[in-house]
Amino acid sequence: MTDPNVADRIKRDVTDNDVVLFMKGTPVFPQCGFSAAVVQVLTHLGVKFKGIDVLADPSLRQGIKEFSSWPTIPQLYVKGEFVGGCDIIREMYESGELGELLSTRGVATTQAA
Amino acid sequence: MAMDAGTIERLIRDTLPDARVSIEDLRGDGDHYAAHVVSSAFKGKTRVQQHQMVYQALQGRMGNELHALALQTSVPDDA
Numbered sequence: 001m002t003d004p005n006v007a008d009r010i011k012r013d014v015t016d017n018d019v020v021l022f023m024k025g026t027p028v029f030p031q032c033g034f035s036a037a038v039v040q041v042l043t044h045l046g047v048k049f050k051g052i053d054v055l056a057d058p059s060l061r062q063g064i065k066e067f068s069s070w071p072t073i074p075q076l077y078v079k080g081e082f083v084g085g086c087d088i089i090r091e092m093y094e095s096g097e098l099g100e101l102l103s104t105r106g107v108a109t110t111q112a113a
Numbered sequence: 114m115a116m117d118a119g120t121i122e123r124l125i126r127d128t129l130p131d132a133r134v135s136i137e138d139l140r141g142d143g144d145h146y147a148a149h150v151v152s153s154a155f156k157g158k159t160r161v162q163q164h165q166m167v168y169q170a171l172q173g174r175m176g177n178e179l180h181a182l183a184l185q186t187s188v189p190d191d192a
Binding site: 034065069070071072082083084085086087088091092 | 160161164165168173175176177181183184185
């Protein structure tokens with residue numbers, strides 16, 4: 001069971017920030033190839049995002065998996081909605097869907113969708 | 114810890130009987146796989162939901178015994 005405080009914290013993080021990436025390591029020093037891949041996609045699109053390092057907090061690392069019913073990290077949230085993990089983000093980036101989703105939700109990117 | 118491709122395929126088929134599953138052992142180490150799963154059960158579901166169905170079929174192994182499974186899901190053309 002997730003600690004209710006952890007669930008609350010996650011909900012606040014994904015509500016207060018347009019784009020949130022739960023990842024291993026930080027955007028500057030990712031500690032996992034899958035997290036690094038998503039950081040790279042977001043950087044490439046020029047999206048401002050908040051990176052949250054789950055390695056810094058074991059209860060968060062477990063809690064985020066239960067929050068989204070998703071067993072792996074990284075996890076990307078846009079405007080409070082879980083969009084996907086590494087495979088989905090990569091697929092959506094390559095097809096242009098990610099750029100579209102961001103602009104539909106009113107998130108600024110430096111690259112045209 | 115490793116898991117063989119046959120077990121992954123069997124677990125997926127137990128839950129999604131019509132699934133076409135192709136699995137590639139990316140490094141030959143039994144620990145890094147890429148799977149493509151095609152099933153009519155995915156129809157009308159979002160990608161996140163489709164992947165969640167596969168993860169459910171793997172009964173908690175994903176993220177534990179199974180470290181890396183790059184997943185791609187799709188609906189058959191005739192569904």
